[in-house]
Structures are given as C-alpha cells and as structure tokens.
Amino acid sequence: MHLAVSAHARRAILLCVTAVALDAPAGAGAASVAYIDNGEAWVSSLDGTQKARLASPVVNSDGQTEKWLDIAQSDGGRIVAVRNVPGRISRFSWFKIWEPDGSSTVEGPLNAPSGWAVYVYPLGFDITADGKHLVYGFSNSSGCCPISFQTGIYARPATNSVLEPIHVSGQRYPSLFGGRIVAASGNTVSVQQAAAAPYGPDFDPWLDTSGTGLEQRRTDVAANGQLAAFELEQWNGGTQAVGKIGVLAIQGVDTSPSAPAAVDCYLPTTGVAHDVSLSMDAKHIAWDDDQGLKVAGTPTTSADPCVLPTAPVVISASAQHGAIGGAGLSGFLPAPPPAEAPPGGGGGGTTPGTPSGGTTPSGTTPSGTTPTPGSPAPGAAPVATLPARVTASALARGIVVTVKVGAPGTVRVTATVPARRLGRRGKPIVVATGSARATRAGTVKLRLRLNATARKRAARLKGARLTLRIVHGTRTTTRTITLR
Structure with a gap:
C-alpha cells in the first residue's frame, strides 16, 4: 500500500x-x-x-x-x-x-x-x-x-x-x-x-x-x-x-x-x-x-x-x-463471592478483613453485614416487586417498589409511556422515577412517583402501558405493567 x-x-x-x-x-x-x-x-x-x-x-x-x-x-x-x-x-x-x-x-x-x-x-x-x-x-x-x-x-x-x-x-x-x-x-x-x-x-x-x-x-x-x-x-x-x-x-x-x-x-x-x-x-x-x-x-x-x-x-x-x-475489566465483571470463615472458628489464621487473632462471626460476610436469604447471586440482574394493582392516582402519590440485588449499589427505576399518551410524538416519555441505595446484597425499597409533567396529565395515563427500567450497576431489568 x-x-x-x-x-x-x-x-x-x-x-x-x-x-x-x-x-x-x-x-x-x-x-x-x-x-x-x-x-x-x-x-x-x-x-x-x-x-x-x-x-x-x-x-x-x-x-x-x-x-x-x-x-x-x-x-x-x-x-x-x-x-x-x-x-x-x-x-x-x-x-x-x-x-x-x-x-x-x-x-x-x-x-x-x-x-x-x-x-x-x-x-x-x-x-x-x-x-x-x-x-x-x-x-x-x-x-x-x-x-x-x-x-x-x-x-x-x-x-x-x-x-x-x-x-x-x-x-x-x-x-x-x-x-x-x-x-x-x-x-x-x-x-x-x-x-x-x-x-x-x-x-x-x-x-x-x-x-x-x-x-x-x-x-x-x-x-x-x-x-x-x-x-x-x-x-x-x-x-x-x-x-x-x-x-x-x-x-x-x-x-x-x-x-x-x-x-x-x-x-x-x-x-x-x-x-x-x-x-x-x-x-x-x-x-x-x-x-x-x-x-x-x-x-x-x-x-x-x-x-x-x-x-x-x-x-x-x-x-x-x-x-x-482505557477501561479495565474489573469494574464490569461480577463481584466475587464473599470469603468464608475457616471451619472450627480459627486455629489457622484469620479471614481477611477481621481483627488479628479473630474469626468471622458465623452467618456474616467478611465486611460484617448480614446477607439476606434469597438474595440474587453477585452480578445478577435486579428483581423488582410491585403492588398487585398500580393506578395512576397511586403513582402520583408514590408507590413502593421492592428490588432484590446481589451487591451494594444504587438502584434506579425509570418509568416511560408512549409519547402519544401525553399528546406528543417521538420517543417514549419518562413519567416516573425513583432511586435508593442498597448497602448490601438483599432487598431495597424505593418510592416510584410521577414527575411534574405526568402529574399534570395523570388522567391520560389510565390504561397506559408503563415500561419500567430497573438499573443496578451494569445490570438492567425491564418490566411492563398496565396502569389501572
């Protein structure tokens, strides 16, 4: 060449x-x-x-x-x-x-x-x-x-x-x-x-x-x-x-x-x-x-x-x-499982992160937090649980969403509806948001609430198809519900 x-x-x-x-x-x-x-x-x-x-x-x-x-x-x-x-x-x-x-x-x-x-x-x-x-x-x-x-x-x-x-x-x-x-x-x-x-x-x-x-x-x-x-x-x-x-x-x-x-x-x-x-x-x-x-x-x-x-x-x-x-891989790979305490309560050294000469208490992770039974594995996608029936009026006041996560970190939920529901054209419009920070693997609760734009048009949301995006770190889950 x-x-x-x-x-x-x-x-x-x-x-x-x-x-x-x-x-x-x-x-x-x-x-x-x-x-x-x-x-x-x-x-x-x-x-x-x-x-x-x-x-x-x-x-x-x-x-x-x-x-x-x-x-x-x-x-x-x-x-x-x-x-x-x-x-x-x-x-x-x-x-x-x-x-x-x-x-x-x-x-x-x-x-x-x-x-x-x-x-x-x-x-x-x-x-x-x-x-x-x-x-x-x-x-x-x-x-x-x-x-x-x-x-x-x-x-x-x-x-x-x-x-x-x-x-x-x-x-x-x-x-x-x-x-x-x-x-x-x-x-x-x-x-x-x-x-x-x-x-x-x-x-x-x-x-x-x-x-x-x-x-x-x-x-x-x-x-x-x-x-x-x-x-x-x-x-x-x-x-x-x-x-x-x-x-x-x-x-x-x-x-x-x-x-x-x-x-x-x-x-x-x-x-x-x-x-x-x-x-x-x-x-x-x-x-x-x-x-x-x-x-x-x-x-x-x-x-x-x-x-x-x-x-x-x-x-x-x-x-x-x-x-x-320039991105390294460590930030994107699933977190490693927590180290287990030595069997028998010591005798062979210490678990990293515990005081010298001691052992990790039974049932806790090395960081000292208690895992929640049924938590997703580290790196797993978040799992959201919503009320059985969600209405536009309830969403205007704010509903509680429970999310299971496999590691600490911020959880964000964004809800969108088709633009035509609000008399607009183009991309789906964000109508509700909520966030909370999980301090450990397990469940975290957050309040999902309509934003100001959607509250003004709450009547138009009845029967709307609501798409929820639940984001935790690099993991995302999408759910679709119909507002009653």
Missing part, C-alpha cells in the same frame, strides 16, 4: 510533538475492546480471556426490541453505545454511557436537528479522549419532490441533554484524536484545527488516499500520534465488494506522513474488513471481517500485506464495531 501525501504544508516536527502531547495522555495503553455482538454491548480483554456483557437489547414501551448498534470507547475508559430498533429512523436512537468502574448514570437521545424526512446515523461514532463529547456522522434526506440530501457530522456533549447537536459541515465518517475530529472529505483525510475542536468547522487537509483506487471512509489515529489506520471501500450497487484497512506510520496529525514510511501496508484480512481501532500506545489493532472481531499486534515494517507480530485473536465470530480504549 502506498498512500499519496496531500499538498498540505508540512509543519515543524516540534509543533507535531507538542500537539501529540496535548491530545494524548503520555504512556497511555489499551486495556480492553468494547464491541457489539448480536445486538448486545460487550467489553473484553484484548486477548479475549475475560468478557463482560454491558447491556442486552431493550424492549421499549411499544413492545419493539431495540438492539445496540454501535459503540465507542474513550482513552480514559468511558464507553458509549447507541441502540435503536433495526431499520427504524435514526432520530429514535438512544445512547448510554458506562464509567470505567462499571456504573452508568448518563443516557439520553442521540438526536438530530429537525427538518428532514429520513435520518441515517451514526456513520462513524466516537467519544473524545476525556469522555466529554460525542461525534457521529449522518446522511439525511428530505421528502419529495425534489429530494434533497445533507451529509456531515453532529457533535454534542456526552450528557443526557435534549438540546440539538451542532452540525459540522463538509466532513464525513468522524473519529477523534484527543478532542479533534479526523474525518473524510471525498478521498482526503482532514483534521480539525485544535482551536476549533470539537464543534468548529475549520479543518486542514492531511492525507490524500485517492492513489489507492478505493473510497476513503473512517480513519483511526493512535493517541500517541505514531500510527494511523484507514478504512478503504468499494461498492457494487448496494453491496460492499471490497473492504481494506491500510496502516501507516505517522508523525502526528499536524505533519504530513513522510515517504517512505516505516509502516505502510494493508492488514491481512478475510473478506470485507471495516471498523478499525488502534490502541492508545499504537501496539494493538482491532477490526472485524468475515471471521469476526479480531485483535492483533500492530505491524512494525512496510512489508505488504502487513506482517503482524502476533496472530490475530478472534474475540467473537459474530461481533463488530470493536473500539479499543
């Missing part, structure tokens, strides 16, 4: 090194790869030996199954995934964020400005290195006639804000280098100017890939600025016939790559390849092809096809959208 260098003026190496230092955490390394597998969100160690499911598909208030469709991971380990009913207009998309410790408190609509008949996104999806902003490419079209089109990038904060995202025009298929957008404009890879990141329209052309004879799509750049990977495609009608991934040694994104480059090759893939992701230290690369999601060591020579220092590991044969980032 030989990528043609653009005419963009080369800047001093000192400027390049300074920019890399500002955009990427020094010495940052990869810890995991997040990915989508059969509509579920997962995270795995790079060698595939440890895996944790972040989320299963969600059944919405209309009885439709929303699958997880794309995922991204920041250098700091924040993971974001987007879900929707497959094939449904993208404006109904919903995103959720997981922190590196496995908790999740942020979710909201992955929205778009109004005015279009058909919305298609995300076409490229990423989260800034600090985890504070999201970018996603789009292709929207109007109704007839004539039909008009608009493509570009949306940028928005990684919060549950319902404000419309900012439209960044002239670029497509975004990824992020620190907080700066790397995108495609035709067969030119462009980089957002540092002062414009991440919402500004000012980009500099960086690399011309027209010499490959393929269409330029998404580009991923390692956080240390030493390696870039390019997704190159060719389509035959509506079918992708070619999908290649080029790997190129670089000197940051403010200097055009030197020729010849130390690394300049195509990955040895099987069939159509896409969704490339580089680790922050440029030592690992993930992609998916006809054999599934793979992770391997990165090439170090210009031999073409790339010579990989380690054989690719297939994380899952049905996975895609791999995103390498």
